[in-house]
Amino acid sequence: METLELTQEEQFQARIDADMRIEPKDWMPDAYRKTLIRQISQHAHSELVGMLPEGNWITRAPSLKRKSILLAKVQDEAGHGLYLYSAAETLGTSRDQMLADLHSGKAKYSSIFNYPTLSWADMGCVGWLVDGAAILNQVPLCRTSYGPYARAMVRVCKEESFHQRQGFEIMQTLCEGSPEQKAMAQEGLNRWWWPTLMMFGPKDSESPNTAQSMNWRIKRFTNDELRQKFVDMMVPQAEFLGLTVPDPNLKWNEAKQGYDFGDVDWEEFWNVVKGNGMCNKERLQARVQAHEEGAWVREAALAHAEKRQQREAAKAAAA
Amino acid sequence: MSQKEWPLWEVFIRSKQGLDHKHVGSLHAADAEMAIQNARDVYTRRLEGVSIWVVESKHVHASNPDDAQAFYEPANDKIYRHPTFYQVPDSIKHM
Ligand SMILES: [Fe+2]
Numbered sequence: 001m002e003t004l005e006l007t008q009e010e011q012f013q014a015r016i017d018a019d020m021r022i023e024p025k026d027w028m029p030d031a032y033r034k035t036l037i038r039q040i041s042q043h044a045h046s047e048l049v050g051m052l053p054e055g056n057w058i059t060r061a062p063s064l065k066r067k068s069i070l071l072a073k074v075q076d077e078a079g080h081g082l083y084l085y086s087a088a089e090t091l092g093t094s095r096d097q098m099l100a101d102l103h104s105g106k107a108k109y110s111s112i113f114n115y116p117t118l119s120w121a122d123m124g125c126v127g128w129l130v131d132g133a134a135i136l137n138q139v140p141l142c143r144t145s146y147g148p149y150a151r152a153m154v155r156v157c158k159e160e161s162f163h164q165r166q167g168f169e170i171m172q173t174l175c176e177g178s179p180e181q182k183a184m185a186q187e188g189l190n191r192w193w194w195p196t197l198m199m200f201g202p203k204d205s206e207s208p209n210t211a212q213s214m215n216w217r218i219k220r221f222t223n224d225e226l227r228q229k230f231v232d233m234m235v236p237q238a239e240f241l242g243l244t245v246p247d248p249n250l251k252w253n254e255a256k257q258g259y260d261f262g263d264v265d266w267e268e269f270w271n272v273v274k275g276n277g278m279c280n281k282e283r284l285q286a287r288v289q290a291h292e293e294g295a296w297v298r299e300a301a302l303a304h305a306e307k308r309q310q311r312e313a314a315k316a317a318a319a
Numbered sequence: 320m321s322q323k324e325w326p327l328w329e330v331f332i333r334s335k336q337g338l339d340h341k342h343v344g345s346l347h348a349a350d351a352e353m354a355i356q357n358a359r360d361v362y363t364r365r366l367e368g369v370s371i372w373v374v375e376s377k378h379v380h381a382s383n384p385d386d387a388q389a390f391y392e393p394a395n396d397k398i399y400r401h402p403t404f405y406q407v408p409d410s411i412k413h414m
């Protein structure tokens with residue numbers, strides 16, 4: 001008699017195909033688990049390292065209002081890191097392990113954060129472009145197949161929307177300001193445009209894992225699809241601001257109802273990924289230093305908790 | 320014979336695949352396995368759930384309601400954390 005029983009892996013794939021969520025206690029292929037741990041922890045690391053370029057401007061924000069907003073945004077990013085690390089932990093890795101991998105350079109984070117933030121306009125560009133790109137990437141992940149990841153992304157996306165708006169508002173204020181301020185905004189866009197396009201990752205033809213990730217629904221659009229969406233979304237916004245997108249090949253294509261645009265400098269992309277970007281060393285050093293200098297706080301908190309426990313036990317014994 | 324009362328358990332139900340577990344109530348049971356079985360009988364008789372979590376109530380630590388004002392007040396004046404704080408021009412789409 002022929003059996004209609006599906007293998008474990010077929011059952012797993014069937015659930016994904018039916019758009020059902022996989023939960024921590026469900027069976028899953030090892031490769032799915034490993035890929036997810038890598039993807040989610042990389043995402044978490046990006047939130048964490050992403051605080052550094054913006055943190056750079058908190059003490060120099062031009063007004064108390066901008067300072068409060070920037071502080072609130074950076075605080076949100078710390079929270080995003082936390083949601084994501086926790087989601088990765090449900091797959092059986094530990095927080096210490098993930099941080100160790102980040103600090104040793106074994107784990108990657110988004111290459112965008114290896115670029116320096118040189119002027120106040122960069123705070124506008126990061127919010128408007130970088131958070132804008134992150135949102136495009138993250139919204140589809142709210143429907144990703146792994147339950148804890150999808151639910152973390154729902155929280156993240158809810159909080160992201162103010163990030164992009166405050167960045168756009170900074171740009172708008174500069175663009176409506178003095179000629180020097182407008183020039184500062186343009187100069188920011190010139191430096192951030194291409195690195196932001198790189199955030200979507202290598203070209204589809206050079207992204208061999210995309211097919212498997214799409215199959216598992218831990219990726220819902222290809223890198224090139226997202227990059228195209230981003231350009232189509234951003235060009236009208238730059239036009240509104242009166243800024244010029246630094247791409248001589250940028251042109252509206254009526255037939256595809258989207259923009260044609262120039263090719264990213266992939267040599268620069270791989271160079272930054274390999275650790276040779278402008279700020280790779282500085283970022284990693286700042287992370288490691290913060291972790292090491294925070295060691296005594298972690299130890300003291302544990303010692304304090306232990307002491308309190310002993311005190312309460314003694315109190316209970318005496319009662 | 321022991322007269323010890325069965326401990327209290329808090330019950331969390333995932334109502335539909337993909338959603339969070341939500342607190343639905345509590346019950347007494349001798350151990351976790353029994354708590355899950357009882358939770359199924361008490362809280363999912365009408366297909367209310369696809370997954371159950373139980374946590375012994377003594378392990379739940381709650382914030383103090385008396386502290387609520389000082390605890391949550393600092394968020395009140397930070398309206399800039401909300402996207403509605405920012406004016407987006409009408410002609411700008413996707414933001
Ligand atoms: Fe974020």
Ligand SMILES: [Fe+2]
Nearest residue numbers: 077131160163
């Ligand atoms: Fe953000």
